[in-house]
Amino acid sequence: MCIFCKIVKGEIPCKKIYEDEQNLSFLDIFPRATGHALVIPKKHCETFDQMELADLQSFIIAVQKVTQLLKQKLDAPAFNIISNNGALSGQEVPHLHFHILPRYATEKLSLHFPPVVQSAKERLDQIYAEIVEE
Ligand code: 5GP
Numbered sequence: 001m002c003i004f005c006k007i008v009k010g011e012i013p014c015k016k017i018y019e020d021e022q023n024l025s026f027l028d029i030f031p032r033a034t035g036h037a038l039v040i041p042k043k044h045c046e047t048f049d050q051m052e053l054a055d056l057q058s059f060i061i062a063v064q065k066v067t068q069l070l071k072q073k074l075d076a077p078a079f080n081i082i083s084n085n086g087a088l089s090g091q092e093v094p095h096l097h098f099h100i101l102p103r104y105a106t107e108k109l110s111l112h113f114p115p116v117v118q119s120a121k122e123r124l125d126q127i128y129a130e131i132v133e134e
């Protein structure tokens with residue numbers, strides 16, 4: 001069983017900040033920002049694309065509720081939503097989760113988009129065609 005499924009079952013403790021029937025949110029143990037939280041579906045699913053349609057709406061609503069909670073309670077003026085999907089993206093826990101990173105004027109914004117990939121820029125037309133072709 002994966003580590004987040006163990007948290008859902010209560011076998012590993014967590015600092016829970018939000019819960020509904022299908023979703024759970026708790027603080028990240030290695031916070032990259034003050035109030036860094038994770039939102040997960042309780043049902044195990046590895047990546048966002050694999051999530052069942054029936055579970056999607058409730059999950060996204062839970063994500064929004066957590067962003068509102070963090071903004072209000074921590075007086076955070078901004079936030080990032082980040083989700084790593086698949087090992088090559090940097091996903092370490094193979095149970096779908098959205099990171100919510102509250103942002104403040106007092107904390108350095110340490111996560112940026114990667115720099116422009118020149119080869120992708122040069123092949124933009126070709127890549128576009130690959131995506132949209134039937
Ligand atoms: P990923 O790299 O998979 O996108 O992020 C996994 C996140 O889960 C990391 O930020 C890590 O700090 C967090 N994490 C890993 N194990 C635990 C745990 O047992 N409890 C909590 N609260 N967070 C965890």
Ligand code: ZN
Binds near residue numbers: 001004006044045094
């Ligand atoms: Zn799991």
